[in-house]
Amino acid sequence: MPRELTIGDLHDLARGAALLGTGGGGDLYVGRLMVESAIADGGRVELLALEEVPDSGLIIPTAMMGAPTVLVEKIPSGDEAVRSLQTLERHLGRKAFATMPIECGGINSTMPLVVGARLGLPVVDADGMGRAFPELQMETFHVYGVSGTPMVITNEYGDSTIVNARDNAMMEWLARGVAVRMGGAAYIAEYSMDGETAKRVSIPGTLTLGIEIGRCLREARERHDDPFGALIEMLKRTPYSNGRILFEGKVTDVLRRTTDGFVRGNATLESSSGSVLGLEFQNEHLVARVDGEVRAIVPDLICVLEAETAESITTEQIRYGQRVKVMGISTPGIMRTPEALAVFGPAGFGLDEEWKPVETLGA
Amino acid sequence: MRIGIDVGGTNTDAVLLDGRSVAASVKTPTTPDVTSGIVEVLRSIIDQSALETDAVQGVMIGTTHFTNAVIEAKPLMPTAAVRLGLPATRSLRPMVDWPARLREAVGNHAYLCHGGHEFDGRAISPLDAAELRAVAAELGERGVRSVAICSVFSPVNAELEQEAGAVFQEELPGVAVSLSHEIGRVGLLERENATIMNACLRDLAERIVDAFGSALAELTITAPVYLSQNDGTLMSVERARRYPVATFASGPTNSMRGAAFLSGVTECAVVDIGGTTSDVGMLVKGFPRESAVVAQVGGVRTNFRMPDVLSIGLGGGSLVRGEDALTVGRESVGYRLTREALVFGGQTLTATDIAVAAGLADVGDAAWVQGLDEGWVRDAHALIERTVAKAVDRMKTSAGDIPVVVVGGGSILLGSRLDGASELIRPEHSAVANAIGAAIAQIGGEVDRVFSMEGVSRDEVLAQAKAEATEQAVAAGGLADSVEIVEIDEVPLAYLPSNAVRVRVKAVGDLDLARVARVETQARG
Numbered sequence: 001m002p003r004e005l006t007i008g009d010l011h012d013l014a015r016g017a018a019l020l021g022t023g024g025g026g027d028l029y030v031g032r033l034m035v036e037s038a039i040a041d042g043g044r045v046e047l048l049a050l051e052e053v054p055d056s057g058l059i060i061p062t063a064m065m066g067a068p069t070v071l072v073e074k075i076p077s078g079d080e081a082v083r084s085l086q087t088l089e090r091h092l093g094r095k096a097f098a099t100m101p102i103e104c105g106g107i108n109s110t111m112p113l114v115v116g117a118r119l120g121l122p123v124v125d126a127d128g129m130g131r132a133f134p135e136l137q138m139e140t141f142h143v144y145g146v147s148g149t150p151m152v153i154t155n156e157y158g159d160s161t162i163v164n165a166r167d168n169a170m171m172e173w174l175a176r177g178v179a180v181r182m183g184g185a186a187y188i189a190e191y192s193m194d195g196e197t198a199k200r201v202s203i204p205g206t207l208t209l210g211i212e213i214g215r216c217l218r219e220a221r222e223r224h225d226d227p228f229g230a231l232i233e234m235l236k237r238t239p240y241s242n243g244r245i246l247f248e249g250k251v252t253d254v255l256r257r258t259t260d261g262f263v264r265g266n267a268t269l270e271s272s273s274g275s276v277l278g279l280e281f282q283n284e285h286l287v288a289r290v291d292g293e294v295r296a297i298v299p300d301l302i303c304v305l306e307a308e309t310a311e312s313i314t315t316e317q318i319r320y321g322q323r324v325k326v327m328g329i330s331t332p333g334i335m336r337t338p339e340a341l342a343v344f345g346p347a348g349f350g351l352d353e354e355w356k357p358v359e360t361l362g363a
Numbered sequence: 364m365r366i367g368i369d370v371g372g373t374n375t376d377a378v379l380l381d382g383r384s385v386a387a388s389v390k391t392p393t394t395p396d397v398t399s400g401i402v403e404v405l406r407s408i409i410d411q412s413a414l415e416t417d418a419v420q421g422v423m424i425g426t427t428h429f430t431n432a433v434i435e436a437k438p439l440m441p442t443a444a445v446r447l448g449l450p451a452t453r454s455l456r457p458m459v460d461w462p463a464r465l466r467e468a469v470g471n472h473a474y475l476c477h478g479g480h481e482f483d484g485r486a487i488s489p490l491d492a493a494e495l496r497a498v499a500a501e502l503g504e505r506g507v508r509s510v511a512i513c514s515v516f517s518p519v520n521a522e523l524e525q526e527a528g529a530v531f532q533e534e535l536p537g538v539a540v541s542l543s544h545e546i547g548r549v550g551l552l553e554r555e556n557a558t559i560m561n562a563c564l565r566d567l568a569e570r571i572v573d574a575f576g577s578a579l580a581e582l583t584i585t586a587p588v589y590l591s592q593n594d595g596t597l598m599s600v601e602r603a604r605r606y607p608v609a610t611f612a613s614g615p616t617n618s619m620r621g622a623a624f625l626s627g628v629t630e631c632a633v634v635d636i637g638g639t640t641s642d643v644g645m646l647v648k649g650f651p652r653e654s655a656v657v658a659q660v661g662g663v664r665t666n667f668r669m670p671d672v673l674s675i676g677l678g679g680g681s682l683v684r685g686e687d688a689l690t691v692g693r694e695s696v697g698y699r700l701t702r703e704a705l706v707f708g709g710q711t712l713t714a715t716d717i718a719v720a721a722g723l724a725d726v727g728d729a730a731w732v733q734g735l736d737e738g739w740v741r742d743a744h745a746l747i748e749r750t751v752a753k754a755v756d757r758m759k760t761s762a763g764d765i766p767v768v769v770v771g772g773g774s775i776l777l778g779s780r781l782d783g784a785s786e787l788i789r790p791e792h793s794a795v796a797n798a799i800g801a802a803i804a805q806i807g808g809e810v811d812r813v814f815s816m817e818g819v820s821r822d823e824v825l826a827q828a829k830a831e832a833t834e835q836a837v838a839a840g841g842l843a844d845s846v847e848i849v850e851i852d853e854v855p856l857a858y859l860p861s862n863a864v865r866v867r868v869k870a871v872g873d874l875d876l877a878r879v880a881r882v883e884t885q886a887r888g
Contacts, residue, residue, distance in 0.1 A: 029664070030552070034454050069865075070482050073551045074515050078454030114454075156451040156487075183451075183481040256853070308757075321652070323757065 002052070002122055005045040005113065005211075010035055012214030017109035018312040019213055020206070022301045024284035025106015025132030026068025027314070030075055035113045038078075043117030048098055050126045050204040053195035057097030059124055060085050060192045062115045063108045065136065065153070065175065066185035069316070071107065077156040080187035081115045084152040087160050088189040091150055100124035100198070102139060102191060104206035105132030105284075111187070126202035128191065129344075130335050131301055134283045136175060137168040138344040140334055141191045144201035151175065151190035155182040203332055209238055217310050227310035228325060235329060242330035242359040246288055246295045247277040248307060251322045256315075267304075267318050269326070277326060279304070281315045286349050288326060293362060296328035297351065299335045299344050300358040303327045328358040364418045365876070366408065366584075367802025368401060369617065369795070370426040376798040377404040379412050383624075387411040388795045397428070397571060401578040409582065416584045420876040424600075425591040425617045425801035428571055429564050429607045433465070433661040440539075441470035441507045442563040445498060445531075446555060447478025447523050448515035451487055457513075457555055462662040469563045472507055474498045478523040479515030482813060482863060487515060490523050492530055499534035508535075511562035513543035513555040519813050521545075539565040539605075546608060548811050549865060553657075553666035560663065561608035568607035572600050589804070589874075594668055595620050595650055596807030596871055599840075611660060612669045617800030619644045619651045619670060622768045624803050625790035631766040632755045632784075635796070636773030638680040639695040643754045644672045648849055650871075675754045679773035680704070681714040683743050691717075691746055705731045714776050717743045724775035744778070752782040759783070770796040806874045808835025808846075811867040824866060825851065832870035841872030 005013075014028040035045065053059065062081040064071060089095055099112045099119075104127040116123040128139035136148060148168040153175055154160040161178050165171040171190070179186040193201070212234065220230035228245060235243040249271035256265035269277040278289045285302035288295050296302045304313045307323040318324075334340065336357070342348065345355045364386070369376045370393060379387040389407040394400035408414065432439065444457035457473040458466045476494050479487035502510065510531050514523045521544040528540040541562040547554030575588055589597035593612040603610065615635075622633040629649035635642045645652040651670035658669040680695040680703075696703040696711055703709035705716040706727025718724040720732040720740045755767055764785040769777055770793035781787050792799065810831045814824045829848050836846045850869040 030455065033460055033552075037455060037459065067482075069549070073549050074448070074479070074481070074487070075452040075551055076454050077450050077452070156453075183485070183487070184483075 002046040002048050005047060007036060007039065009211050010110075012211045012218060013109060013207070014214065015217055015312075016210035016213030016215075017105055018314075019303050019305070020104050020109070020210055020301070021106035021132040021312065021314065022284045022303055023281055023313075023315040023318075024134065025103065025108065026064075027072060028107050028110060030072055031107040031110030034076070034078060035110050035117065038114050038117035044120070045113045045117045046122045047125045047207060048122040050124060050199055050202060053098060053124055053198060055194065055196035057195040058092075058094050058192060059098050059100050059195060059198050060088055060096040060189050061100040061102045061128070062112045062187070062189050063102045064111050064185060065188050066179040068107055070184040074183055074185060076187065078114065078118070079158070080154045080156060081111055081189065082118050083158055083160065084154040084187055084189035085115055085119070087152045087154065087162070088150065088192060091152070091162055092192060096121060097195070098122045098124050100202070101127040101207065102136075102141070103127055103129040103132055104203075104210055105129065108132070109207060109210055123207070124198065124202075125207045126198065126204045127206045128202060130203040130206055130331055131299065132284050133344055136172040136190065138348065139168075139191065140203060140340060141193070141201050142168045143337075143340045143343050146191055146193050146197060146201055148190045151188055153178050153182065153186045153188050155186055203334055205239070209240065212238070221309060228305075228327070231310065239332035240301070240329050244328055244358070245325050246328045247271060247290055247326040249277065249324070251318060251320055251324065254318055254320060263315060265315070269324065279326070280351075282349060283315060285315065287346070287351060287353065288328065290362065294353055294356070295362050296358040297346055297353055297355055298349060299331050299340070301327070301329035301331065303329065328361075330358050364414070365421045365423065365802050366405070366419055367798040367800070368404065368422065368424045369614075369797040369801055370397060370401065370424060370428060371614070371797070372427055372431060375400040375404050376795045377408050378792070378795050378798045378802055379408050379414065380799070380802045385792050385799070388792055388798070390795065396574065398574040398578045401575065402581055405578065405582050405584070416582060419584050419586045421586050421874065422579060422584060422588045423591060423597060423801040423804055424575060424588065425613050425797060426571070426610060427614050429567065430611045430660065432564060432567055433560055433663075436465045436468040436661065439468045439563040440509045440566045441472065441505070442509045442511060442559055443472040443474060443498070443502050443507045444555065444559050445474045445476060445495070445510055445512050445527065446514070447476050447490065447512065447527060448487060448551075449475055449477045449479075451479060451515060452551065455552065458559065460552070460664060461556070465661055465663065469559065470505075470507065472502065472505065476527075478527065480517070480520045480523070482516055482519060483815070484520050490526055495527055495530045496534055499531055503535055508537070509539040509541070509562040509565050511541045511543070511555070511558040513551065513558050515551060516549075517542075517544035518549050518811060541565070541605070546606065548666050548867075549813070550666050553664055556663050557608055557665045557667060560660065560665070561606060564607040565605070568604050572604050575600065591617055591801045591804045594807060594869070595800070595804055597804045597874065611667055612658070614797065615642060615644065615670050615672050616651050617804070618642075618770065618797045619646055619800065620649070620803060621796030621798070621800030622646070622770045622790070622793070623649045624799055625770070625792055625796060626766075626768040626788045628766045628768055628788060631768050631788075632758055634751060634755065634767060634769045635771040636769065636776060637678045637771050638700055638773065639676070639678045639697050640674050641677050641751065641754070641771075641773065642672045642674050643758050644670050645758050650849060671758070673754055673758055675750065677714065677747065677750050677776075679713065679715045679776060683712045683714055683717055685739065685743070689742055689746055691743065692750065714747055714773070717747065718776050721778070723778055726775065747776055748778065748781060751777060752784075755781070756783050769793070805871045806836055806839045806841040807869060807871040808832045808837070808839060808841070809867070809869045810835070811865070813863050813865045815863050824864070825868075828866045828868040829870070832868040836870040836872050840874055840878065842875040843872070846870050846872030
């Protein structure tokens with residue numbers, strides 16, 4: 001049964017998807033308001049579970065690509081992603097049955113909801129990252145053989161480009177260039193696939209997961225309960241079953257630099273007992289080491305959360321003196337296969353360490 | 364000699380500073396017309412110190428008037444929000460996320476027009492003067508006299524806001540124009556919100572500034588007048604007519620700066636204990652540490668820089684209970700303390716009573732609390748201290764002990780030491796810390812925009828930004844030798860290959876009172 005999202009769900013989703021952003025993915029404020037305004041205009045947001053999608057139904061995922069820091073200033077017209085989807089429909093000569101997120105962490109959890117509400121299409125409750133990642137080929141869709149192209153990129157004028165590329169890395173390269181020409185934030189439709197394929201290559205239930213994480217944190221705060229404990233319990237019932245607190249302490253140093261359009265850097269945290277956590281990030285957190293030993297590494301989730309409220313802190317917001325808890329959260333099996341790790345495991349980010357599941361690392 | 368005034372919702376306080384010493388201080392109730400309260404407080408100061416009014420070099424005023432006007436959604440001017448950015452930004456109208464009451468209070472006049480820039484300075488679309496003139500005509504018919512103009516990426520390029528402002532001034536002579544690039548930072552909705560709030564306070568700003576002026580004229584004080592801003596620096600009173608929103612949240616900033624001045628400590632925690640709550644903040648280089656979380660004013664999201672203050676439910680009037688477990692601070696008798704507390708002959712056991720019973724304070728009549736069990740009083744007082752110590756610990760940035768400065772009427776609750784405090788400092792005149800903070804406020808200059816790192820080194824970019832900020836501080840009246848850079852913040856724009864970085868640099872310096880007085884005299888002459 002399709003499930004209709006409420007405004008309350010959106011507030012929970014904003015909180016939960018921020019956590020799934022693992023430090024990146026962009027501020028959800030604008031995204032949430034866009035969905036709310038689509039609903040206020042009479043749209044409905046209907047979530048459809050992956051298994052409810054007919055095998056032959058065409059799914060066209062939609063998203064924003066580029067800098068979330070641009071999006072908070074140059075707010076979309078609201079039609080961009082809708083037009084990308086429609087342009088791709090015309091190009092393919094087929095109508096979409098549904099749209100879907102490519103990324104459930106950060107602002108891209110909300111973009112397909114806007115498209116769904118505007119076009120009356122259901123939104124498939126699944127995605128291809130299971131978190132946030134910085135590049136378009138960092139997708140389980142890509143890992144398991146789906147072509148990202150033909151893809152469409154559209155700006156606020158309705159100018160659009162259809163990208164055809166020999167592989168998904170080339171798609172990322174070309175599309176990134178177009179996105180910059182479009183002002184640093186553009187709106188895309190890509191990885192079109194049928195329902196049967198989607199069931200094989202997607203991470204199921206990740207929008208609902210975002211909503212449930214957000215609800216869990218909100219309710220724990222309302223009860224004046226420990227939000228971390230509540231979250232760890234809640235995660236046990238999901239494919240992200242192993243959540244743990246890796247570290248508690250204060251931020252003592254942050255170094256950021258920008259290269260090739262990414263914010264790279266590291267942060268150092270110290271606990272009251274004097275142990276040290278080092279974080280490396282490239283938009284999202286990549287690896288957490290406690291006293292030199294790896295405690296969590298991509299694609300497992302590394303989340304920096306405000307120590308009291310468990311509010312997510314992005315790599316752009318992290319600053320000297322903050323009191324935080326750092327959580328490691330295990331990822332579903334589909335994100336941990338050798339093929340997946342080759343794309344978005346440590347090697348995909350140029351890290352020397354081998355991937356080890358967060359649940360086996362330290363205590 | 365300088366005079367600091369704090370016009371609060373309840374009290375108007377004033378201090379006279381002679382160099383670094385407090386020559387006089389007075390507390391009086393705030394009056395509805397503002398003027399008579401200020402006249403009264405100034406008269407007391409003059410009487411107390413036998414002051415010659417021409418010896419006053421500057422008057423610095425801190426006020427919560429403008430913040431309160433927005434929070435209460437009371438006397439707000441009908442205001443138009445004009446955004447330049449079409450065809451972008453159409454998905455979210457101005458004031459989209461405002462509480463309905465406040466949106467109605469400013470008339471809900473929202474317009475989307477062409478204009479705006481990309482992050483790298485390219486135009487989104489050219490300004491359409493005919494479109495703006497049509498908006499102006501409509502505003503004329505509706506009687507809207509204040510316009511907030513916000514263009515996409517105006518912190519990168521402000522031209523379009525200025526051009527649009529000129530169109531409105533031409534079409535609607537006398538209209539008040541507020542431009543967003545002069546008010547906020549990157550983040551369209553937040554900057555736009557701040558600009559609209561500024562615009563809807565413009566007539567109130569005129570009235571309040573006039574009230575200040577007539578109060579000073581009545582007492583023949585001719586020194587320049589400044590208002591304190593949220594970042595702890597000053598703006599001229601003429602500037603305050605145009606940017607009232609910059610006074611938001613100056614209250615906690617002034618009280619913390621005042622605490623630093625009175626104690627002589629610039630790196631410390633400040634605990635301001637009132638009747639119902641206590642505010643804990645951190646001073647870094649004598650300035651309050653800023654909050655990283657989104658600042659809401661009256662339910663509206665802004666990107667003002669607010670001091671990072673932790674408020675806890677503990678004050679002189681806090682109820683102390685011991686039935687099941689010992690608790691303190693869930694409720695307070697508030698301003699009724701002097702009627703309801705035991706030491707004042709009342710029936711309610713408060714934190715103040717515990718302080719008196721523990722021999723730490725001499726207020727009311729200690730005889731009323733003699734019957735309390737000594738061990739229990741000790742436990743209750745320990746709980747009060749632990750509550751404060753825990754709050755200070757949450758705000759600290761390192762594990763080591765730090766100095767803690769205590770101000771406010773409730774400072775009697777603490778003993779002579781506190782866990783985690785290297786020393787506990789209780790300065791004299793702490794009840795008027797706020798007015799002192801206003802009096803000593805410095806003058807600032809700031810640069811906040813996006814720089815391209817293409818072909819230039821990071822050092823060159825930072826040097827340019829620092830020089831611009833320093834120049835601005837001096838232009839605003841800062842003593843050139845005293846200006847120093849207090850903050851540098853770089854935020855790279857992620858996911859873009861052009862290496863664009865937003866750089867924010869803040870410079871502050873002491874006010875050159877002799878120079879500003881000279882300029883002022885020339886201007887008048």
